[in-house]
Amino acid sequence: MPTTTTHCSANPPTDANANLSLSAEGQRALQQNEGLRRVYYNDTANNCTFGVGSLAHMGPCTARELGQPVPDSAIRAQLATGIRRAEQIVRNAVPGQALTQEQFDAAVSFAYNVPGGARAALNPANRGDMAAVARNMNDYVYVHAHDAHGRPVGPPLRSDGLVSRRRREAAPFLASPPAPASALEPASGATP
Template sequence: MKMSPEGYAALRANEGVVMRYYNDAPINGNCIWGVGTLAHFGPCTPAELHRAVLPEQVNAILTARVHDAERLVRATVTEHALTQAQFDAAVSFAYNPTNRNTREALDPANRGDMEAVAQNMSLSM
């Protein structure tokens, strides 16, 4: 499976698309750009805050990170078929690098227990 166009649109809407570097304070205080892409931990430097971000850069890193998240979901959920909407939601969850326990959160999907997956996801955010 691959993330659907609807999944991409939802991911972009949920993460937001920011065509510059910015600090995500008060959440974590880290330097972010594009579609929730972590530049580095800690605040942006003054130079970064003035750095231009091109659509091609945003789209390239978005595509690469989605492909990584898709691989993680496929490697984690091996015993139960997901619907496209479930796969898209799992990829969107795995896309966020602060969700370090993605495998544990998605593991109940192997038993078809999507309620537990949803609960795990909400606890991890």
């Protein structure tokens, strides 16, 4: 008879944010941060983009692409895919610390815009260092222009639009968490 071995860990991995998803308010904020364009255009980094900040490809749009209309169905589909990807990035980056809905929404907006930097920026949340998350987010305010082959061109440029966006995204990580209900009640025998 074969034996079955069960491995137990003293500290099993957790997924404290598994049940969170981007709220309707969070989606509105993300769409406001990204903007909506129903045509192909070159974003501030000179990458071909469409819809709600959806990257079509690195480097500028071709003459044929530029200004070409994009169907709403394609915009919605790409937005949904981008949101799901960003939600998963946040869950993977912060498995050990429950985020508030507002923090999760802000982190998803950040990950949607900076998928490659989100894990490192959000990692301090796992040890409860939300101020470090806010500082890290605020580091991502530079635009790197790209050529037609997707290669970076010239030095990175600070974007005032990204500075404002990062302040909005970082704000929930700087807010004081609500005090537990027990901390608001007077100790037994104490007079208010």
